[in-house]
Amino acid sequence: xxxxxxxxxxxxxxxxxxxxxxxxxxxxxxxxxxxxxxxxxxxxxxxxxxxxxxxxxxxxxxxxxxxxxxxxxxxxxxxxxxxxxxxxxxxxxxxxxxxxxxxxxxxxxxxxxxxxxxxxxxxxxxxxxxxxxxxxxxxxxxxxxxxxxxxxxxxxxxxxxxxxxxxxxxxxxxxxxxxxxxxxxxxxxxxxxxxxxxxxxxx
Amino acid sequence: xxxxxxxxxxxxxxxxxxxxxxxxxxxxxxxxxxxxxxxxxxxxxxxxxxxxxxxxxxxxxxxxxxxxxxxxxxxxxxxxxxxxxxxxxxxxxxxxxxxxxxxxxxxxxxxxxxxxxxxxxxxxxxxxxxxxxxxxxxxxxxxxxxxxxxxxxxxxxxxxxxxxxxxxxxxxxxxxxxxxxxxxxxxxxxxxxxxxxxxxxxxxxxxxxxxxxxxxxxxxxxxxxxxxxxxxxxxxxxxxxxxxxxxxxxxxxxxxxxxxxxxxxxxxxxxxxxxxxxxxxxxxxxxxxxxxxxxxxxx
Numbered sequence: 001x002x003x004x005x006x007x008x009x010x011x012x013x014x015x016x017x018x019x020x021x022x023x024x025x026x027x028x029x030x031x032x033x034x035x036x037x038x039x040x041x042x043x044x045x046x047x048x049x050x051x052x053x054x055x056x057x058x059x060x061x062x063x064x065x066x067x068x069x070x071x072x073x074x075x076x077x078x079x080x081x082x083x084x085x086x087x088x089x090x091x092x093x094x095x096x097x098x099x100x101x102x103x104x105x106x107x108x109x110x111x112x113x114x115x116x117x118x119x120x121x122x123x124x125x126x127x128x129x130x131x132x133x134x135x136x137x138x139x140x141x142x143x144x145x146x147x148x149x150x151x152x153x154x155x156x157x158x159x160x161x162x163x164x165x166x167x168x169x170x171x172x173x174x175x176x177x178x179x180x181x182x183x184x185x186x187x188x189x190x191x192x193x194x195x196x197x198x199x200x201x202x203x
Numbered sequence: 204x205x206x207x208x209x210x211x212x213x214x215x216x217x218x219x220x221x222x223x224x225x226x227x228x229x230x231x232x233x234x235x236x237x238x239x240x241x242x243x244x245x246x247x248x249x250x251x252x253x254x255x256x257x258x259x260x261x262x263x264x265x266x267x268x269x270x271x272x273x274x275x276x277x278x279x280x281x282x283x284x285x286x287x288x289x290x291x292x293x294x295x296x297x298x299x300x301x302x303x304x305x306x307x308x309x310x311x312x313x314x315x316x317x318x319x320x321x322x323x324x325x326x327x328x329x330x331x332x333x334x335x336x337x338x339x340x341x342x343x344x345x346x347x348x349x350x351x352x353x354x355x356x357x358x359x360x361x362x363x364x365x366x367x368x369x370x371x372x373x374x375x376x377x378x379x380x381x382x383x384x385x386x387x388x389x390x391x392x393x394x395x396x397x398x399x400x401x402x403x404x405x406x407x408x409x410x411x412x413x414x415x416x417x418x419x420x421x422x423x424x425x426x427x428x429x430x431x432x433x434x435x436x437x438x439x440x441x442x443x444x445x446x447x448x449x450x451x452x453x454x455x456x457x458x459x460x461x462x463x464x465x466x467x468x469x470x471x472x473x474x475x476x477x478x479x480x481x482x483x484x485x486x487x488x489x490x491x492x493x494x495x496x497x498x499x500x501x502x
Contacts, residue, residue: 006398006449037494128329131498135328138282142495 020163024172027154031175032084034147039082041139042100048136049074049103052129056110059120066106066113073099073106087151090176097178107133144178151177228279231291232271236486240272242309249349253356265371266301266322266363267294267489270352274310281306281313286495288317295319295491301368302491303359305352311501314339316359318497325366326359328498334358335500343502390438394445397421401446410447418443 053067060067080099086092120126155174158167166172232239237257238250245253257268269292276284285306295302300321307314316331338358342351397417404420405413422439426432 003402006395006402041494128332131328131332135331135496135498138497139495141282142286142493 019166020157021166021170023157024154024163024167024170027150027157028172030150031087031147031154034143034150035084035087038140038143038147041136041143042077042082045103045133045136045140046074046077048129048132049107052107052110052133055123055126055129056114056120059117059123059126060113063110063113066110070103070106070110073103077103087175088173093176093178148178151175228287229273229276229284231288232273234269234292234294234487237268238270240270242272242274244272244309244348245352246349249353253353256356256360260360260363262371264301264363264366264368265296265299266303266366266368267296267491268303268305268356268359268363269294269486270305270307270356272307272309272348272352274308276306276308276311276313281308281311281315281499282495284308285315285317285497286493289319289493293488293490293492295321295489295493296369296371297490299369300491300493301363301366302488302493303363303497304493305355305359307348307352309348313499313501314343315499316355316497317493317495319491319493320496321368321491322363322366323494323496326362326497328496330362332498332500334362335498340500340502394441396424397441397445398449401449405446414443414447417446 049070053070056063057067077099080096081092082096086096114120114126155177157163158172158174232241236250237254238245240250253270257270261267271285271288273284279287285304288306289302289304292304293302294304300319302319303322303326304317305314306317314335316326316335318326318328318331334355339351339355342348342354400420401414401417404416407413408416418439418441421441421443422435425438426435
């Protein structure tokens, strides 16, 4: 009897490893890690914004609308939840992404405006903030790409046979992923820009 | 006539494929050394001098820095290209992530300092940007590429020198390092394999001999699947002990002598850890990771 149980336990273990239970766990964790990196980098950008706004204010006070736009977008970003559960909820991810895109758009408008202030552009503090912003935008891009890849891996993992049976048995669902289209349309600058320093590498 | 149209179709396909190749991203260059120059910009003495500097840095601080000069990164931006290179080369130590990469795209007139996670505190985006703007690009503008890269690398080394990093370990030369991933993926299979195989072999050879045979078999299996002698020894001892104990448990019970269907343990063989060659002349990344930190510039 005991031997039978042992053999059964062995078979269970083997079948679980072979049916991808462990792979699903690994991929699940990877998605979570990739997501927290995304949130981390977006947070970094949000932390930069107040300094950037203040630095621009010193030289370009009359650009009230643009500055206000950035501040509001920044506030909205802060109000959207970015818990690890977001990855399981497409609607929440959509909301998070919309808020972040709005901030991206507001920031690019701000950068267009700064073009008109040579003194601001040569200001050392502003230049430092700009390189921090550029670096942060690049980190965001990298983190998002890694998140997209890890979600793809996870989703393919739970949809292919035989892992899909394991996923069904344990209730693993597909995870939400970033979309790129609306990001583009939101971040279009309000006026024709011939020579904008791109805040982020274009997708 | 038909043959001719087939040939035409083939040619058309070939043409389309070739066009696609032309549009494909630039492949990540082979990591042949600390300085990889695909443009012939640097003389061999420049490369030797730079490599020596960077090698000294690694022996002193443990941090790995590499220089890459390519003609172009088109159609990608330099940021996209350099993160791909960084992910492929994995310079910097694993878990310390103290690697940095200076990428120059000569025909695009763009350059970038890509910074590993572990150096982001000292080689910040601002610092990297200043090294590019104040040290490297002025020399590039006057056509002095070797001087610009040399001065830039000096500044990068200076910054890393000021960073508190874990002391570099002298290269351990005994055996292959145990790969935790392969152990954890293989352990359950080996455990139940030992119990199962032990049962079979004990009925054939008796308890002690059977357990010994089990240990040996598990050891050989581990060696074949994971490719690590030390791990094989470890698991064979474990297999022996497990089989022996299981024998003690099951010998107290009437054996059922049930029929067994042959099942193959299709264990996922864990990642083959190829032992790093201790060739002092070669240079390979230590497994550091990057997250897009650093700065870009142009001249």
